[in-house]
Amino acid sequence: MLPGLSEPALFAGSPPLHRRLLQLAAALGAGLPLYWVLGPQPAGWLAWLAPLPVLLLALRSARRDAAWMTLLAAVVGLSSNVAYFRLLMPLPAVLAVIAAKALLWLLVVPATRRLVLRYRAGWTVLAYPLLWVAIDTLMAAFLQDGNWGSLAYSQADYVPVLQVAALAGVPGLLFLLCLLPSALALLLAGGRAYAPAAAASLLLAVTASAAGAWRVQDARAPDGPLAGLVAIDDFIGPATPPAQAQAVWDQYARHVAQLAGQGARLVLLPEKIAVLAPAQAAAVQQRFQALARSTGVWLTLGVGVQDAAGRRNLAWLFAPDGTAPVSYQKHHLAPPERDFLAGNAYAVLPVAGRAMGLAICKDMHFAALGQAYGAAGAGVMLVPAWDFQRDAWMGARMTVVRGVENGYAVLRAAREGLLTVSDAHGRVLAERASSAMPGTTLLAPLPASVPVAPWAGWLGPLFGWLCVALGLPLLFMGRWRAGRDAAPHSAGGPAAPVSR
Template sequence: MVRRSRALDESRGSFLPNDSGDEGAAAPSVPVRGKRGVRGEESGVLGIRERGGAGAGKSAGKAPEKGRESRERTARARAAGRWLWGTGTALLVLAVHSNWHLAAAAWLFPVFLLRYARLRPARHGLLRVGYALGLAQLAWLISTGMVFVPSVLAVFAVLAVVQTLPFVADRLVAARSGSVSSTLVFPAVLVCGEYLFTRLAGFGDYGALGFTQHGFLPLVQLASVAGVYGVSFLVAWTASVAHWAWRRGFRWREIRRGVVVWAGVLALVLGAGGVRLVAFAPTTKTVRVAGISAGRAAERATERALHTAGEELWRPRNLVRADPRRVRAALAPVTDDLVAATDREARAGARIVVWPETQARVLADDRQLLLGRVAEIARKRQVYVNTAFALHTPRPPYVRNVAALVTPEGKVAWTYDKTHPTPMEPMTPGKGAVPVTGSPYGRLATVICYDADFPGLMRRAADQGTALMMVPANDWAGFESLHAQRAVFRSVEYGYAMVRQSVHGVATAVDHQGRIRGLADYFTADRQTLVAEVPVQPRTDTLYSRTGDLFALLCTGGTLLVVALGVRGRRARAGAPGAGGGRP
């Protein structure tokens, strides 16, 4: 590729020298030959030419001055590089899906980090970009309290490397092409990394850039076609196009075609999303759903009893070996409160009641007693109750994470074990069969908390025609909103409504287009109760539920093509005349 002079780049408005090579250090002097032999030299960071011949001595006299100018320009270039990296890193921290994230930051941070990586020597620039991504992940881990979990640290270290790969591809492959099609490299590799991380890391779809846009409903509708990966792609492509235009000094004649194509795609996506929200909004009747949690006083009473017994009864192994009568007395305040709240909400008109994950704790011998109490309420009030509790068993690992649906007939329609326990939960995982049952309000299904972060598992419910997904959950301070926001995407992707009752977090009811129908924050109420009128209708069929991760697979194929082109280009350069070890 023909290298542009650095002086030309600066005259066109670049912050730093051109981005076609190792711009971080001064370039070596290169003779420039013309009709009269050696005409001069291109040297220094900005490519200042020193002419030969009769003016050589005069130029030599000005060498100290030129050297000083070169050093000043180098210092300015490095300062600009620090500004690019600092701005990109600050925006990146704000873009990580967290309690403090800003949706706009996700569109902006790649622009600055792409620019930085292009304008520094490849190894140095990409290492600094990877360092920025690692800092952002560390900030997230600290804020969520998971920084001390070794397995989580290891997984997120891998995630930081995966998130660096799009910048590597842009720097080493896309930089060699000036066409607008090169802007597709960055988003394609980004989506490929998100998809492979989700499939292989066993940590759900954490790290997907698209989740930061959960409140931008016209854009979120794209998930019904391509999943959250489609949203990630569009956000990343926007940044790539902005950087491509920046490289060209935002000169309209040069960037017009690319910008028009990008703007047309963005307008089509947002326009179609807006039409979907209006033209296909829920119009059928609704069902009253209540999500309940035990009150804080009941929680405190149980925790006090478990921690002051002198035997660490809060540990599952110790709890199942202790005196059952004392254990029942310790656990009773929470379970009694949940049963009473179920009856209260059913009397108030709720037709479906959802419990939170593991707030109730039950000995294996007492399971039928608890379900019998709930069944009496279900028959009397004609209500569906999706109970959830930690079931303490006499065999290792001594606890199961269970949801059991009690029908208006007083029967237990299912008992479901959590398929994906978190790294902090020493529980035996379930078999991954999502239970679904019919009701007057559409087909009902359940998963538990972290399960909803696995798109493949949630698709199994869609395949069975689920209209309402019930998700008992249990979050914590620093993490309270994240799962609730991700639930928006699962509903849009698969076309079903979702009620997510999260103790120690934010409980939400979401319709099939991602609208929030109800919300209750555990940390702002003494007794968290979610009450919502949820639209009742057959599951909305979506393209994503039919084609699955086809779009992500196409991006993966594009990434393989990018790798092949990069290898081919490297071999061609190695074999070029004059290259070390190449053919003459």
């Protein structure tokens, strides 16, 4: 037992109104760091410290005060998503989603507070990361949008730290990211008694980063054939004038020919360039099949096809020998395409001397699909995509993380997003923003894949579900008797009740 935590008494000496105003200001201030890490383009360095003010407020406040301050700070932080969510759903739904996410903070932080104050033991430093990983794992498994925006993805640009995902997936990365603020909160609130737990947490973070840096130093430089990526933001919809639609298709064809002339052996176009009737789809297929043959490139493009069976979001892969294309149907559908039919088949085939897999945009937000392609031997993933501008970084980096988890390179061409080439270590080797007509192109050599140990694919999911198994009992541990907080001991002092 560690006696370092004294009775929570933040602002206790102030008059009631003054105290409430100070608490309000403190909660708003604690929400500001969260604002910069809970949105679609988080500040990765700040993610290591952003939860610290909320945890400190909770540990130094009475139970009810801790609850409402945590909720307010979470709402402030999550409000960074409002503009993005409004692109996807009406305002009432946006508010409901933010409220639901804020309630998760109201679940995790008070539970962490309860365990720390009740047991006053070094092991309670694990409560906060365990609970968040458990929630993140459940979201990834059961929600239609998975764990989109998980705090773990904030580290996608920090390549040494990102290597944790190669060993323990997103669950391991999120655990490490949450462990440090938990340790610092206990150290600052409880004093030297928690120094060993804080030191062990810091040592783990430093060791993981150093091991990741060592792993990356042996990464091979890209040595594969050249690949071209193309994106034109203009969408061909039912209301698009025929002349404009033709201009977009012609521009794509010109880009393919130009990239082939520059040495590209494969060219990737974005998702759902148009939604087509069967006759239109057949004409587009014939045109680009002939283009792949005449330019000698492997060519991937995304289209929507609507027939009597319904609408499907497809990726076609054309071979340079002019054979019929391989067709892949998107598994995980974005909110605007809930009326599309979901696919369930995978596609891995030899392309330009490499085993390559096909996926579409949101598919790569799901670790299970990424793992299935890794198990099937994919060395490169070809990912046509369509983002919403505000989520361009997040969409691209979630896909990068799939490559680290499974040891493959990723080519991702997104309309209203980014054209990205990343290797199996998560290094973004080339990237450029998409644009409207005449569009954007990117030419880069294919990165190498990295052999992945057979156990690596299941270690991450296993760790996540282990956190679920441990996290559920934590929610019920340390409940105060008779509906009131049990008192934490002050250093050397007797127990005293904490005010409600």
